[in-house]
Amino acid sequence: MSLPDGVKTVADRLRAARLNPQEDKIRRRVLSILALGVTPTVSILAERCEIAPDHIREILGRLAAIDLLLVDATAEIVLAAYPFSATPTPHRVRLVGREVFALCAVDALGIPAMLQEEVRISSHCGHCGALVEIQARPECVTRYVPTETLVWFPTSENQCCPVAESRCPSIGFFCSSDHLEAWRQIKGQPPGVVFSLPEAFEAGKEIFGSLLAGASPR
Ligand SMILES: [Zn+2]
Structure with a gap:
């Protein structure tokens, strides 16, 4: 997907x-x-x-x-x-010997493919705040808890400001479909799509996998 x-x-x-x-x-x-x-x-x-x-x-x-x-x-x-934020966000990404922050859930999942490194992501359910933990290699997700974790990707376009300020804050993890539904109800049923964790990983790989690919210009 x-x-x-x-x-x-x-x-x-x-x-x-x-x-x-x-x-x-x-x-x-x-x-x-x-x-x-x-x-x-x-x-x-x-x-x-x-x-x-x-x-x-x-x-x-x-x-x-x-x-x-x-x-x-x-x-x-x-x-x-x-996919990076220089200041803390809810999406903490641990790499070998250092830690970075991603702008959203899909950005965090795109980092292993972009850097060709293994990562551990810690974030929270957008509804209840429960801890969500993910381990991934450049090519695939290797482990995640809770196992029902989903990713919400809003499709409404807001041209007022950079995507980092408009769309990214709502691209997040949810610990279960019930909590995603509860959150959507509170937010007035915004338009968007639901990804399984492996689907969100593929989306991140598709977006960020190429950003540092190819030879560096001199
Ligand atoms: Zn939850």
Whole structure:
């Protein structure tokens, strides 16, 4: 099961953007810094990419305008770049020797395929707050509890703001179909689709598996 028709993902936005090699280099660098559990700043990027800070700021502005990442009000700090958030979210992802946060449930499940690493995800049921724990390898989910865990993926498009602020907060785990239904009732039956955990993993793999694929531009 893949994503509903019409849902634009970060992979779609990236393809449509046709970034030049320098923009793509910075986009990749931002992701690899966030993958280490470090917050990318203009000065870190300037140093690691050997590009002038003003030019970094300009490129981050363009990447933010097409919603590939989010910067803070000073334009000095990258707050998030799909699938990562530089600040804590409910979706904690443990990798070897470090910990990162994902913007939503599907983003968390896309990290193993994107980084080709094994992960342990801890999150909570969006209705009752019960702990949800998942282990996954790049190619598949290996274990998850509760075993009835589902993922809700809303399909309403809100153009007001970045996806990280509009759609991501509602893409979450639920410990059972009863709790997902109870939550939907409280929320006024919003439109969306329900994924089993393996289906949500496949969706994450489809979206994020390609984001760092291919050779890095020089
Ligand atoms: Zn629950």
